[in-house]
Amino acid sequence: MSLDWIYWAISWILLRWHSAWEAVGVSADAVLGTNWTWILAIIFLVVTLRVILFPIFVKQIKSQRAMQALQPKLKELQEKHKGDRETLQKEMMELYRKEKANPLMGCLPIFLQAPVFLGLFHVLRRLDPAKQNKTLYGWSVDQFESATHARLFDVPIAGKFGSSAAELARLNASGTSVKILAGVLVAIMIITTYLTSRQMILKTGWAEDPQQRMIQRLMLYGIPASLLISGAIFPIGVVIYWVTNNLFTLGQQQWVLRKYPPPPTPNMGRLPKPGESPRRTTTTTGPRRGTDARNPVQPARSGGLFGRGKANGSQPESKPAVDTKALAPKPGAKPVNPKKGRPAKRQG
Numbered sequence: 238m239s240l241d242w243i244y245w246a247i248s249w250i251l252l253r254w255h256s257a258w259e260a261v262g263v264s265a266d267a268v269l270g271t272n273w274t275w276i277l278a279i280i281f282l283v284v285t286l287r288v289i290l291f292p293i294f295v296k297q298i299k300s301q302r303a304m305q306a307l308q309p310k311l312k313e314l315q316e317k318h319k320g321d322r323e324t325l326q327k328e329m330m331e332l333y334r335k336e337k338a339n340p341l342m343g344c345l346p347i348f349l350q351a352p353v354f355l356g357l358f359h360v361l362r363r364l365d366p367a368k369q370n371k372t373l374y375g376w377s378v379d380q381f382e383s384a385t386h387a388r389l390f391d392v393p394i395a396g397k398f399g400s401s402a403a404e405l406a407r408l409n410a411s412g413t414s415v416k417i418l419a420g421v422l423v424a425i426m427i428i429t430t431y432l433t434s435r436q437m438i439l440k441t442g443w444a445e446d447p448q449q450r451m452i453q454r455l456m457l458y459g460i461p462a463s464l465l466i467s468g469a470i471f472p473i474g475v476v477i478y479w480v481t482n483n484l485f486t487l488g489q490q491q492w493v494l495r496k497y498p499p500p501p502t503p504n505m506g507r508l509p510k511p512g513e514s515p516r517r518t519t520t521t522t523g524p525r526r527g528t529d530a531r532n533p534v535q536p537a538r539s540g541g542l543f544g545r546g547k548a549n550g551s552q553p554e555s556k557p558a559v560d561t562k563a564l565a566p567k568p569g570a571k572p573v574n575p576k577k578g579r580p581a582k583r584q585g
Contacts, residue, residue: 429483
């Protein structure tokens with residue numbers, strides 16, 4: 238399947254924003270070593286995309302709320318079909334269908350943004366003075382030449398961390414400057430990618446569904462880790478797009494989560510430690526301290542200081558029968574407990 242329509246669409250939006258910033262008086266010349274018309278064109282490409290995808294983002298939030306509401310039922314299914322993974326998956330799919338919930342909805346915005354990212358990557362990768370067809374995808378020769386020489390802090394936006402010496406020579410760029418700026422931007426890209434997933438998980442908690450939990454782990458750890466390698470081949474203009482998109486996402490999520498806070502969950506507000514299951518469980522190996530070993534639910538009876546206390550409203554223990562005659566002093570015997578030198582009063 239040809240992706241030319243994506244390249245045409247991305248080029249059209251990018252060029253329209255570039256022309257718009259030139260029309261409002263933003264200088265096409267470098268200011269602080271930066272051609273702001275092209276930098277702003279990339280930033281507002283993100284804004285355009287996020288405005289278009291905002292209804293999808295709202296559906297994503299609603300789907301996540303629906304999945305949270307299903308957590309107790311999912312837990313019951315896991316307990317019921319423990320050890321029978323096939324039946325568990327079948328029952329979960331039936332529950333999703335019945336409740337009209339989609340565990341993959343959380344990834345839909347990313348899936349929709351992927352073609353845009355690929356399109357921008359392809360378009361900016363073509364910004365090479367050695368290219369013969371400079372008018373491809375609706376570009377004029379002047380626009381192509383302007384974008385080829387566009388810079389951010391004196392570093393060409395078409396450069397990348399892994400640029401070869403020949404590419405750097407054609408772009409008239411310093412390899413050290415390109416690597417420093419690209420390295421800093423890639424590090425910011427990785428951190429903000431991690432923070433966007435972390436922000437959502439801390440607010441909504443870990444999913445009970447193993448499939449959805451695996452997606453959460455992939456979003457939180459897998460994608461940022463993959464950027465350590467793939468970031469080296471991204472043109473600086475693409476990294477600017479990614480960082481801007483992450484910052485926009487952080488702000489949008491913060492607004493939505495504050496305006497429509499999610500219901501509390503057991504795992505909300507914490508991330509699992511390495512090797513720890515996302516959902517903490519409590520196990521006991523014996524009766525707790527202060528409980529009756531024969532009935533761990535009931536607290537053990539405590540006699541208190543004098544051995545005659547009650548436990549949770551239970552009846553006091555019966556006293557042993559006392560033979561009063563056996564305790565009475567024998568006739569003529571000295572009193573056991575004399576009081577002030579007086580003989581004890583005889584009983585009987």
